[in-house]
Amino acid sequence: MCSPLNEKLRNIINKILPPGVTLLLIFVAWQLVCSLGNVPKYMLPSPQDVLGAFQKDWQLMLHHARVTLLETFIGLFFGILTGFFTAVIMDRFSIVRKMIYPLIVISQTIPTVAIAPLLVIWLGYQMLPKIVLIVLVVFFPIAISLLEGFASVDADTVNLMRSMGASRLQIFRYVKLPNSLGQFFSSLKISVSYAVVSAVVSEWIGGTEGLGCYMTRVRKSFSSDKMFAVIILISVLSLVLIWLTHVLQRASMPWDKINRKRSKL
Numbered sequence: 001m002c003s004p005l006n007e008k009l010r011n012i013i014n015k016i017l018p019p020g021v022t023l024l025l026i027f028v029a030w031q032l033v034c035s036l037g038n039v040p041k042y043m044l045p046s047p048q049d050v051l052g053a054f055q056k057d058w059q060l061m062l063h064h065a066r067v068t069l070l071e072t073f074i075g076l077f078f079g080i081l082t083g084f085f086t087a088v089i090m091d092r093f094s095i096v097r098k099m100i101y102p103l104i105v106i107s108q109t110i111p112t113v114a115i116a117p118l119l120v121i122w123l124g125y126q127m128l129p130k131i132v133l134i135v136l137v138v139f140f141p142i143a144i145s146l147l148e149g150f151a152s153v154d155a156d157t158v159n160l161m162r163s164m165g166a167s168r169l170q171i172f173r174y175v176k177l178p179n180s181l182g183q184f185f186s187s188l189k190i191s192v193s194y195a196v197v198s199a200v201v202s203e204w205i206g207g208t209e210g211l212g213c214y215m216t217r218v219r220k221s222f223s224s225d226k227m228f229a230v231i232i233l234i235s236v237l238s239l240v241l242i243w244l245t246h247v248l249q250r251a252s253m254p255w256d257k258i259n260r261k262r263s264k265l
Helices: 004-035 047-092 094-107 112-123 128-151 155-163 168-205 211-220 224-252 254-264
Strands: none
Touching (some): 047 094, 047 168, 094 128, 112 128, 112 168, 128 168, 155 168, 168 224
């Protein structure tokens, strides 16, 4: 039998190796296409050019990245908070759910790109319109996932808690909230990537700092190598936030790991 350490190492390798090899092949193919000289550099810079652009401008990129991440974290906080309380109120009062739920769904048919310029006009070119846009983007998946998690609670468990004299707050704390955590973190993984993209889009449309503003400046100067570098940086930031969400999920749901081990037996 394999030791737990070897089994854990094997699991990590199995998760990292396939996408790592695929990513490496993509970069090799990209470099080969650029090396053949069939594509102009201003259209498709080589990975080497992109790496050189990042090395040259990394301090400026990180400065703008700090602004974008600050907007992202603030927007995520208020988006999660708003979505949580909205889901709780809709779960508690059915009339509120009937009134608000259709409006929430309709709000998602409005393109983010269409809202961003209006927010800039209404709220100015500072950080506030970016945060508001992130809140609007994060709010929907968080509220809907939590509401579905609350509604999917086993009715027999709720009735048992009531027969034991549990209050609504206790039922919510010990039954509904733990039951909805899985769906909450699934939606949070999507929300963190959407939040970064929304921050960049809003900065692109109007702002003075942030990765979106940086992209606008390098695009106007036709510096495609810097454009690719900042795109890769945005992807890396999104992946890191998704990984942090996964770590937070494992810490908040220790029983989930035990259930998965039991299912493999």
